[in-house]
Amino acid sequence: MLHIFNSLTRKIEPFHPIHDLQVGMYTCGPTVYDFAHIGNFRTYTTADILVRTLQYNGYEVKYIINLTDVGHLTGDNLGDADLGEDRLEKSAKKEGKTAWEVAAFYTEAFLKDFEKLQLTKPQRFVKATDHIKEQIDLVKQLEEKGFTYTTTDGVYFDTSKFEKYGELSNLDEIKAGARVEINPEKKNARDFALWKFSPQDEQRQMEWKSPWGVGFPGWHIECSAMAMKYLGPHFDIHAGGIDLRETHHPNEIAQSEAATEQTFVNYWVHSAFMLVSGQRMSKSLGNNYKLYDLEKEGYDAMTLRYVYLQTHYRQEMNFTFAGLDAAANAVKKLREEVRLLEEPTHVSKEYSDLFLAALNDDLNTSKALAVVWELLKSDLPDSVKHATLLKFDTVLGLQLDQIEKEETLSLEQLPRPVRSLIMQREEMRKMRKFAQADQIRNQVKKLGYDVQDGQDGITIKKI
Numbered sequence: 460m461l462h463i464f465n466s467l468t469r470k471i472e473p474f475h476p477i478h479d480l481q482v483g484m485y486t487c488g489p490t491v492y493d494f495a496h497i498g499n500f501r502t503y504t505t506a507d508i509l510v511r512t513l514q515y516n517g518y519e520v521k522y523i524i525n526l527t528d529v530g531h532l533t534g535d536n537l538g539d540a541d542l543g544e545d546r547l548e549k550s551a552k553k554e555g556k557t558a559w560e561v562a563a564f565y566t567e568a569f570l571k572d573f574e575k576l577q578l579t580k581p582q583r584f585v586k587a588t589d590h591i592k593e594q595i596d597l598v599k600q601l602e603e604k605g606f607t608y609t610t611t612d613g614v615y616f617d618t619s620k621f622e623k624y625g626e627l628s629n630l631d632e633i634k635a636g637a638r639v640e641i642n643p644e645k646k647n648a649r650d651f652a653l654w655k656f657s658p659q660d661e662q663r664q665m666e667w668k669s670p671w672g673v674g675f676p677g678w679h680i681e682c683s684a685m686a687m688k689y690l691g692p693h694f695d696i697h698a699g700g701i702d703l704r705e706t707h708h709p710n711e712i713a714q715s716e717a718a719t720e721q722t723f724v725n726y727w728v729h730s731a732f733m734l735v736s737g738q739r740m741s742k743s744l745g746n747n748y749k750l751y752d753l754e755k756e757g758y759d760a761m762t763l764r765y766v767y768l769q770t771h772y773r774q775e776m777n778f779t780f781a782g783l784d785a786a787a788n789a790v791k792k793l794r795e796e797v798r799l800l801e802e803p804t805h806v807s808k809e810y811s812d813l814f815l816a817a818l819n820d821d822l823n824t825s826k827a828l829a830v831v832w833e834l835l836k837s838d839l840p841d842s843v844k845h846a847t848l849l850k851f852d853t854v855l856g857l858q859l860d861q862i863e864k865e866e867t868l869s870l871e872q873l874p875r876p877v878r879s880l881i882m883q884r885e886e887m888r889k890m891r892k893f894a895q896a897d898q899i900r901n902q903v904k905k906l907g908y909d910v911q912d913g914q915d916g917i918t919i920k921k922i
């Protein structure tokens with residue numbers, strides 16, 4: 460049985476779904492005003508591993524991810540998400556595009572990386588701007604129940620009216636107002652905007668009519684409105700980055716439960732931060748790497764995925780290029796091993812159980828990887844190892860059987876005897892001694908490498 464750490468109770472708990480074999484799960488997705496960096500993708504990979512583990516356990520997962528394309532203000536960096544500029548509109552100004560173009564561009568970029576990292580596609584990616592009506596309806600419900608008040612800049616949720624407010628967060632660690640000047644019109648420091656009015660002196664690109672005035676939704680309301688629309692008022696799992704545990708998620712709980720008067724979510728799962736070479740990721744340090752930064756350096760998405768799997772999702776991960784190199788070798792070696800194995804027959808129950816036990820232990824992916832290497836070292840027949848590895852890969856998602864993607868090798872990557880044979884063969888070809896060149900090619904083949912001549916020179920691959 461799956462056991463998972465629930466941020467709400469701060470304990471590892473056995474997982475009991477609301478419905479027998481169907482699990483409802485929601486993950487907070489990106490704000491599409493910039494490229495998502497490798498720290499963001501760690502969170503989506505954690506959610507992906509959870510979905511795949513649930514599936515491995517036999518559950519069907521109804522999975523929803525949102526795309527925030529309006530209402531996320533820059534003030535959240537300073538501790539108040541209701542202040543500052545709209546991130547989309549700010550990017551639009553900077554890039555000389557419309558906010559809609561910015562959203563479309565970064566959504567497409569996100570989805571491409573999402574696919575490259577083999578992240579499980581949700582049933583739906585839901586956009587905030589496609590669900591304005593649902594958000595307004597939810598604010599209306601909260602207003603009718605007396606949870607809201609209006610200030611000069613918007614409609615706010617009164618957290619003092621919701622008794623359980625902040626259960627999820629470590630409230631003591633966060634003193635609202637400690638880092639940012641509190642909006643004087645707020646009744647309580649932690650009250651938050653449900654609807655913001657458009658500024659009077661400026662025409663916003665994204666704005667809608669509402670019963671309270673023209674404006675746009677607050678950042679938190681979209682997740683409550685969309686999660687409940689697709690998964691119902693009470694569902695199993697809500698995932699996201701640890702940074703959302705203190706404000707965004709408590710606000711989601713408050714809005715949803717105040718409106719429906721029932722429990723919103725049973726299990727809250729949060730993925731820890733990523734450091735880069737021991738430092739916090741930030742634009743100013745230039746270390747908030749994107750997948751394309753790694754691709755430019757010759758790494759692929761599966762290497763990054765392997766790096767994610769090596770650290771437990773609740774531990775801070777320290778990303779380094781040395782670690783990435785080691786992961787690249789590990790993935791390459793795994794793929795080579797899989798290729799050398801005989802046709803798959805049946806899965807080893809012993810190793811499959813060990814693998815599942817690791818994952819069911821609060822998603823212990825590093826232990827699951829250890830089981831993979833133990834399996835390879837075991838005395839089991841190659842055909843069984845092959846079948847078992849392919850089954851493991853339904854969770855690991857490392858595309859272990861993708862031999863057609865095998866890279867072409869450079870001379871430096873070859874064992875010395877193979878390298879010298881290939882150099883001799885080149886000499887023969889230059890002298891137009893093709894029969895000898897062919898003979899050498901056969902010798903190279905016997906050592907496990909294939910040489911092909913093309914217009915741009917030779918390509919060498921391991922057979």
Ligand SMILES: [Zn+2]
Pocket residue numbers: 486487488682707
């Ligand atoms: Zn959210």
